[in-house]
Amino acid sequence: MLAQPPAWLIIVAFVCAMGPLVFIHELGHYAVGRLFGVGAETFSIGFGREITGWTDRTGTRWKVGWLPLGGYVRFVGDESHAGESDAPHETDPRSFAGKPVWQRFLIVLAGPVANFLLAWVIFVAFFTLVGAPLTNVVGAVEKGSAAAAAGIQPGDQIVAIAGRPTPTFSDVFSTVVVRPDETVSVKIKRGDALAVFPVHLRKEMMDDPAGTKFERGILGVRPTTGVSEPVGIVEAVPLAASFTIGMTRSIVDGIVQLVRGRISPKQLGGPIKIARVAGEGAAQGPLAFVSLLALLSINLGFINLLPVPILDGGHLFFYAVEAVRRRPVSVQAQEWAFRGGLALLVALLFFTTVNDLGSFGVWERLGRLIG
Incomplete structure (x- = not known):
């Protein structure tokens, strides 16, 4: 087992890993939204109280929140439910909700795609500068x-x-x-x-x-x-794409094995374990840390594509249903779905946090104190 890096390095590495990954993810949403003429009210990295920020010429507030566990882009007329619009923005040409369903679908899809593209770019650079896998x-x-x-x-x-x-x-x-x-x-x-x-x-x-x-x-x-000798850009581009697809396939394989019971749920980790792994990657040097960023980016993109309400995949599911039915799913159905998705994510966060604390020996030490 690797030596545990100092706490300060774990915190710094976690912020340095999640910040760029979330920024790229949200930038994907933002860029495609702007391409389709959707106005953006807020672009936030992190949640909670604003630490710093500025407002650009288009009126978008770019800010950094104090809790670095995600981020979001709030478009004009972008509500919490797929296909639901609010009255003040119904006639606004910059409204997200007023755009055709295929445009809303692509705007939401752009976030996970941006994460896969980031991993691909990292692998291309790695293969051309360091060596092929x-x-x-x-x-x-x-x-x-x-x-x-x-x-x-x-x-x-x-x-x-x-x-x-x-x-x-x-x-x-x-x-x-x-x-x-x-x-x-x-x-x-x-x-x-x-x-x-x-x-x-x-x-x-x-x-x-x-x-x-x-x-x-x-x-x-x-x-x-x-590792082989560095390869040319012409060879690195398809090789990096194949590598990214292979790692995505491995994630799917791991989920299948988890469902089959071949992998223990205790191996599931949350933010604490991600922070520790990021710290260990940083302790091993810049190359190891950048390679870890590519893996985390693929995981972030894949997880967001899962058809769970509140994640991008849940929104995409509702847009697909809307495209087939020619009308949005009822607001009440979406409300219940998003509540269920939120409850699922909270339960998963609690479960993985318990696992993470157990991996640090917290529960074992607590048991000895009580005993």
Whole structure:
């Protein structure tokens, strides 16, 4: 387990990570909104009382709130419910609610898309300046491992695992780690021939960066090299796109494994764990921290696309229904949906905070004090 960074570094790293990610997310909403002629009243990074801010020529108030756990853009006529407009803005040409449903859909979609684009840009820069990710060619096979038992050899190219493409060793790792003690199909390219091996993955107990123990799957192979030489921009652009898609697929895979019960819910982390991971990334240097930003950006974009009322995905769902029905969902139905979404997010925040505090040993120490 990595040494815990000092508290000041954790706080600074968390703010430096979440601030830019939230800014890019909200900037996506803002830019597409302005493209369609929607007026913006407020652009806020953070919630709560304003620390600092200014008003631009268009009347938009740009501000920073004291609680750095998110942000928002408030457009003219933008209410809390999809498709609901308020009387003062009904005739305002800059009103969000007065725009066609497809424009509102794209404005909301632009936030998560901006996060995926940010990750892609970071990977492009990383691959051109530092080096491309690991290939999927096996450099060594550990003795007594699942790979050795299945007959996998150095020089084999791991094409897919459990039906999922593995163009890099990061994909190999992310696919294997969530499948401890499972039998999976491993597609291998050896020379010009393709073969499929049934492999029963081993399992081992590990500590995550926050100190929480969990089971992970082990294949028992090592890549040929760590990082390749820097690649040209022409090669880096599609490679970064593939890398971003692969990491997104890994997030989906992890959620599926969580639902299946293969991953313990105790591994779910909230703001406290994110802050600690950000601090550890900062302690390892600028490159590690920037790479972490890309991963967090993908997670932020993906989570916001989930069809949960109050998140971007919930709004997109209501706009899709509105487009099919040719009229908005009733205000009452939306009200109940958004209340339920808020309750779900509050419950998830509470659950992950309990997990985070447990990973710091708070509950264990409290139990000893009480006992």
